């Protein structure tokens with residue numbers, strides 16, 4: 001790549017565009033009235049200028065993408081030597097907007113890093129992942145970090161539109177274009193102009209709709225159904241699917257050309273069962289979210305319930321976990337227990353009998369020995385830390401000293417279990433408060 005010559009070319013071209021604009025303005029300033037041929041000439045000159053500016057802005061975006069890629073190369077070089085929290089901090093330092101997405105799993109961070117690089121380029125982004133893994137949330141992240149952030153974010157569920165209405169839904173229609181078209185109507189592409197169009201469940205879009213989207217993406221212009229007018233749109237497209245589009249393209253059920261166009265940047269969000277390390281953090285996060293929405297203190301959970309929540313498979317992924325936590329926060333008083341789970345989960349709980357380390361019952365379906373051991377060991381670790389924090393009145397330094405562990409390692413463990421050491425502070429104890437302050441500020 002030759003960024004140097006590219007940049008200097010852009011600079012000269014900007015000057016020439018400005019010169020042309022100035023001469024147009026001078027012509028207009030001295031004319032008292034314009035005849036039709038003169039208007040036509042001016043229109044054609046402004047049309048040419050418009051094309052030139054568009055070309056320049058494309059170059060500009062290319063340069064931005066190039067800079068981002070160079071930055072990425074540096075990032076990848078050093079990524080292996082950076083801890084997860086450092087990588088997250090690096091994103092924050094670059095003013096990355098997280099939009100409430102939570103988690104430190106390496107695959108999730110990788111998605112953020114890709115999203116951050118892709119956001120300013122305006123390139124289409126394809127997000128793959130099972131239902132409830134956070135695809136729409138990530139689409140919002142791409143939107144909020146890109147140059148379309150001040151424009152609208154319009155979401156369309158492609159699987160929910162009847163086939164004969166797709167064109168009108170996406171591109172709008174003119175009054176009288178078909179029976180029922182009683183007035184002119186904007187489509188989603190036009191509504192998202194200057195912003196982002198989120199095409200959810202794109203794998204459900206019939207082939208006829210796929211062709212039309214491809215055309216709109218290529219030409220960056222649309223036509224309302226029943227109208228000859230061409231409308232130029234500057235709409236950033238982010239698509240999501242829980243299906244494997246590549247396989248669908250190979251099988252001929254999804255257009256290959258559209259697949260390649262959409263997947264210039266592809267991000268795959270892992271299912272929750274493949275990032276179980278995040279479950280305690282997410283539970284804690286949703287507990288406080290539910291607490292503030294339901295205006296109650298965060299619900300506490302019995303050991304058996306926690307073990308279940310950590311080992312359950314979550315076919316509905318994060319959405320299911322969030323809904324469960326909200327349900328528990330709504331139904332339970334202070335303590336939630338497995339009896340507060342929905343009936344179908346209680347049935348599976350009885351079937352699997354989530355074992356504890358002290359249980360001699362044989363393992364049954366649905367839970368592996370490794371998961372069971374991990375859950376029990378996590379539980380024991382959490383309990384140990386909570387008791388120890390109680391004893392040290394919330395001082396991390398003191399806790400680290402007593403258990404002979406590095407302070408930052410203790411912090412990682414507390415974070416993993418969603419333990420807030422501040423809750424263990426003892427009021428009116430100056431000595432302890434001082435040592436706590438050092439915990440917070442260091």
Ligand SMILES: Nc1ncnc2c1ncn2[C@@H]1O[C@H](COP(=O)(O)OP(=O)(O)O)[C@@H](O)[C@H]1O
Nearest residue numbers: 100101102103131132133134135136137318319
């Ligand atoms: N990493 C995350 N942190 C916090 N909340 C999340 C996360 N991922 C998903 N969610 C929440 O889970 C629910 C489902 O997310 P969504 O983006 O709609 O998933 P999808 O589009 O993949 O079905 C939403 O309420 C969303 O806010």
Ligand SMILES: [Mg+2]
Nearest residue numbers: 132135136200
């Ligand atoms: Mg969704």
